[in-house]
Amino acid sequence: MRSAQLNLRKNDMENNCLACRAPLGQVMDGVFDTRFGIETPYVIAKCKKCNLEQTVPLPNQQGLNALYEKYYNFSGEKNTRYTQLRAKFINSFLYRVWLAIDGDISFHLASGTGSLLDVGCNEGRGLEFYKNHGFSAEGLELNSRAAEVAHSKGFVVHGSTLEGFVTDKQYNVVVLSNVLEHSLNPADMLRAIHGLLTPNGQVWISCPNSQSWLRSVFGRYWINWHVPFHIVHFSPATLKTLLNNSQFDVVEMRQETPALWVSHSIIARLFAKPSQATMQLRSALLVATLIILIRSLLFPFLWLGNLSKRGDCLVVVAGKK
Numbered sequence: 001m002r003s004a005q006l007n008l009r010k011n012d013m014e015n016n017c018l019a020c021r022a023p024l025g026q027v028m029d030g031v032f033d034t035r036f037g038i039e040t041p042y043v044i045a046k047c048k049k050c051n052l053e054q055t056v057p058l059p060n061q062q063g064l065n066a067l068y069e070k071y072y073n074f075s076g077e078k079n080t081r082y083t084q085l086r087a088k089f090i091n092s093f094l095y096r097v098w099l100a101i102d103g104d105i106s107f108h109l110a111s112g113t114g115s116l117l118d119v120g121c122n123e124g125r126g127l128e129f130y131k132n133h134g135f136s137a138e139g140l141e142l143n144s145r146a147a148e149v150a151h152s153k154g155f156v157v158h159g160s161t162l163e164g165f166v167t168d169k170q171y172n173v174v175v176l177s178n179v180l181e182h183s184l185n186p187a188d189m190l191r192a193i194h195g196l197l198t199p200n201g202q203v204w205i206s207c208p209n210s211q212s213w214l215r216s217v218f219g220r221y222w223i224n225w226h227v228p229f230h231i232v233h234f235s236p237a238t239l240k241t242l243l244n245n246s247q248f249d250v251v252e253m254r255q256e257t258p259a260l261w262v263s264h265s266i267i268a269r270l271f272a273k274p275s276q277a278t279m280q281l282r283s284a285l286l287v288a289t290l291i292i293l294i295r296s297l298l299f300p301f302l303w304l305g306n307l308s309k310r311g312d313c314l315v316v317v318a319g320k321k
């Protein structure tokens with residue numbers, strides 16, 4: 001914690017708001033990675049002018065790439081009992097019922113026509129839904145092993161960053177499902193998307209809500225800090241400002257609280273220790289039991305949280321101005 005405070009003092013001078021360059025003020029110190037056991041503690045800081053919250057110290061792109069390579073790499077897990085069960089569930093009617101109850105944060109129930117680009121499409125699970133629901137779907141994926149799996153399902157997958165993606169094609173929809181908060185420059189990301197969209201095109205965004213009531217309950221253990229991978233922590237207001245400044249109008253903004261996310265916050269609160277990977281987060285039995293308990297016992301709280309705009313996840317549709 002001491003080192004995080006020192007970091008902030010140092011970075012207070014070096015790092016300003018990602019969006020407006022104004023100075024930052026500390027909100028919370030001693031925030032640590034609850035998943036992989038990364039040793040550095042971080043600070044959550046807030047812009048004194050525009051209120052955008054961000055992780056400090058900011059990793060640079062090179063450092064971030066190395067962390068993704070080490071901790072985040074898609075394993076290429078295929079045909080294990082777990083992946084077979086997951087595929088069965090996702091392709092079942094039960095999954096649709098579950099999304100209707102728990103909230104559809106990845107636009108898996110959305111239908112429409114035209115071309116769609118899924119940024120960070122991973123092994124193409126989303127692409128299958130978008131295709132089955134009427135879209136001509138393509139993906140962007142930097143991880144070559146994940147891209148290969150998506151490609152083997154018949155999808156066009158571009159191995160490029162969004163900012164470096166060059167095409168003559170225009171898309172009707174670009175999907176950023178839990179992607180924007182990972183960006184060191186979300187304004188650049190939205191600018192790139194603006195250039196890829198048709199005149200009436202839309203960007204569909206989901207990301208954690210920094211105003212979530214679960215942040216207040218779990219404090220440093222809130223699973224959605226996810227430092228240092230989550231760089232920016234959006235509230236409904238700061239996300240709307242960023243979208244407006246990037247020439248988008250918000251068409252719809254709603255809130256969801258996935259039971260999976262709540263279960264992860266509970267597990268982090270019970271088991272996470274600095275510099276240690278939290279293995280319990282990977283226990284399918286524990287996570288599934290918690291999800292069922294949360295959905296059946298806490299549903300009024302989850303529902304009220306969403307209604308009072310303090311749900312765990314922001315789900316936004318924005319149209320090009």
Ligand SMILES: [Zn+2]
Pocket residue numbers: 017018019020021022047048049050051052
């Ligand atoms: Zn700012």
